[in-house]
Amino acid sequence: MKVIALVSSGFDSISLLNYYINKSYAIYPLYVKSGFKWENDEINHLKDILSYIENRYKNIAPLKITTISNDFSEEFNKRDFIEDEDVEIPFRNLDLLISALKYAYSMDVKNIAIGIMGLVAFKDNTEYFIKAINNLFSMYGDYRVETPFLGMSKKDVFDKYFIKELFEKAFCCMNPINGKECGVCSKCKEKELIKGA
Numbered sequence: 312m313k314v315i316a317l318v319s320s321g322f323d324s325i326s327l328l329n330y331y332i333n334k335s336y337a338i339y340p341l342y343v344k345s346g347f348k349w350e351n352d353e354i355n356h357l358k359d360i361l362s363y364i365e366n367r368y369k370n371i372a373p374l375k376i377t378t379i380s381n382d383f384s385e386e387f388n389k390r391d392f393i394e395d396e397d398v399e400i401p402f403r404n405l406d407l408l409i410s411a412l413k414y415a416y417s418m419d420v421k422n423i424a425i426g427i428m429g430l431v432a433f434k435d436n437t438e439y440f441i442k443a444i445n446n447l448f449s450m451y452g453d454y455r456v457e458t459p460f461l462g463m464s465k466k467d468v469f470d471k472y473f474i475k476e477l478f479e480k481a482f483c484c485m486n487p488i489n490g491k492e493c494g495v496c497s498k499c500k501e502k503e504l505i506k507g508a
């Protein structure tokens with residue numbers, strides 16, 4: 312089986328990769344760029360993470376980076392992302408999944424995976440949304456969006472699927488300063504919580 316895995320450099324993405332490694336899938340990692348200020352740092356960390364994985368698991372394709380434009384990213388980048396309500400990126404999962412569908416089409420892959428848990432009630436972060444997307448995508452062929460972590464807690468996903476050796480390489484900050492995590496944004500706080508758990 313083959314799967315397009317939507318990934319960044321955070322815990323959920325590493326867990327998602329490991330989920331499909333455990334299933335012996337051929338994995339096609341995809342990173343979607345759309346002009347946000349954390350992307351270059353994420354990509355650097357993601358490359359580091361993938362080279363660790365590639366040394367141990369051969370059935371993984373080179374990282375694909377695709378770019379889609381966002382008319383609001385410049386405004387959005389001005390936020391400091393301290394409050395949870397500042398973190399929602401409009402149309403994010405929709406954008407990611409449409410990019411993944413196009414990549415799936417080009418690689419002749421039918422499965423698309425995204426590591427959402429649905430913990431925050433963003434419009435495109437729910438089971439209802441995923442069902443609607445699957446209905447839509449089925450109009451284009453045999454495509455299927457998989458969300459193996461939907462409904463799970465962060466801690467459960469971390470405990471069950473995270474590759475612990477990659478803790479220091481994981482990077483999830485929306486406001487990086489010179490390539491380092493800021494320590495105060497919503498994502499950095501999440502990392503602290505996982506660390507303490």
Ligand SMILES: [Zn+2]
Nearest residue numbers: 484493496499
């Ligand atoms: Zn941060």
